[in-house]
Amino acid sequence: MIPATLPASILDRVLGLALSPAAPDAGNRVSIEGLAFGPGQDGATELRILRFEASALRLSSGPFTLEIGKLALHQLAAQVRTEGGRPRLHAANAASAEFSGVKAYGPLALPPPPGPATHVVHVHGATPASSPGASAPATSWSLAPLAAAEGTLRAEIVDAHLLFDADVTVPIRQGLVEFRDATVEHVGPDSRMGASRLGIYVDAPNGRSYLYQFASAPVAGVEYERRGAMLGPWVTDRGRLHLQPFGEWLLRQLAGGQALGVTEQARLLFDRTRVSGEVRLGDGRFAAPWLQAELAGRAEGRNAVRLHSVAVGRELDVEMGALSARNVVLGSGPTRARCDEITGALTLRVFVDAGQLRFAFELGQVRMAGLHLQRQPAQPA
Numbered sequence: 210m211i212p213a214t215l216p217a218s219i220l221d222r223v224l225g226l227a228l229s230p231a232a233p234d235a236g237n238r239v240s241i242e243g244l245a246f247g248p249g250q251d252g253a254t255e256l257r258i259l260r261f262e263a264s265a266l267r268l269s270s271g272p273f274t275l276e277i278g279k280l281a282l283h284q285l286a287a288q289v290r291t292e293g294g295r296p297r298l299h300a301a302n303a304a305s306a307e308f309s310g311v312k313a314y315g316p317l318a319l320p321p322p323p324g325p326a327t328h329v330v331h332v333h334g335a336t337p338a339s340s341p342g343a344s345a346p347a348t349s350w351s352l353a354p355l356a357a358a359e360g361t362l363r364a365e366i367v368d369a370h371l372l373f374d375a376d377v378t379v380p381i382r383q384g385l386v387e388f389r390d391a392t393v394e395h396v397g398p399d400s401r402m403g404a405s406r407l408g409i410y411v412d413a414p415n416g417r418s419y420l421y422q423f424a425s426a427p428v429a430g431v432e433y434e435r436r437g438a439m440l441g442p443w444v445t446d447r448g449r450l451h452l453q454p455f456g457e458w459l460l461r462q463l464a465g466g467q468a469l470g471v472t473e474q475a476r477l478l479f480d481r482t483r484v485s486g487e488v489r490l491g492d493g494r495f496a497a498p499w500l501q502a503e504l505a506g507r508a509e510g511r512n513a514v515r516l517h518s519v520a521v522g523r524e525l526d527v528e529m530g531a532l533s534a535r536n537v538v539l540g541s542g543p544t545r546a547r548c549d550e551i552t553g554a555l556t557l558r559v560f561v562d563a564g565q566l567r568f569a570f571e572l573g574q575v576r577m578a579g580l581h582l583q584r585q586p587a588q589p590a
Contacts, residue, residue, distance in 0.1 A: 278310015
């Protein structure tokens, strides 16, 4: 075994990232067992390592930071090429890997939709997401695990200065929110939730208030309320929300630069709203412009999401104690990582800091099988 503390400049040159210790008094500690190297294909240098361990790593790229408490790679094979007089990692494969103490944080912003030149990664067995009446590229948002989601969301609203204090319960069955089953309980006659062509609303004793307004109709995944004969005043069907198409539609709007339709009244409510709940996701494909994966293990109780917030307008915590995914592809640019299977636990915190939306992401004990990293050479202008 070869223990070493690698200077930041070496890994910076190989990875093309800014590297520094995870703590001021800690180094980037690396140990290597079973090292062999020699000439590879097309002038590359090939490295083979039986076991590679690293700890206390901190990598930065622009406003984003990644910290790794400890990682271990088994049966690692890597190719390093010289580009512009600097060694750069071109490809790497590992039979398995373990990570712990992984943290990522930075500003939260949706990436722009992929342009014509964007590389598209096709995962075996997966098909591009689409919604009725619209086509989408393979790297657009896909939230297939929501189609079979099961769970219940609860909210406690403290709103003495506006409309009412309320306890809200929203059941989710087979990826569907049936507004007739949602309850809004408070002192006096209870209120009712629903969806009209104008948006998602609450009918309170003192009138209708909109929580989210639609810019135009129809909206994907929304079935609007129905009224009695001759457009009478009585609502006979409160409508329903199909989570997968509605979530994909909402993310496409945000990625396209359109503002959220949250009303000012709802923003004030959210600052006084405590949220909790659990949603059990189904098996299926999740895809974003920078990530693709297939969630699996619903029958074994995996991929359950727990939500918690003391004030949903200011922060939201998301936990997955038993993440299970396969055919994972990370990255849409020249550098992409693939993983045959991944299991572990994760937490995500989204919060507002100094008026900016930010995220903090943590991975617990994570295991990967079949890890592949590929870096495409720069395309000529």
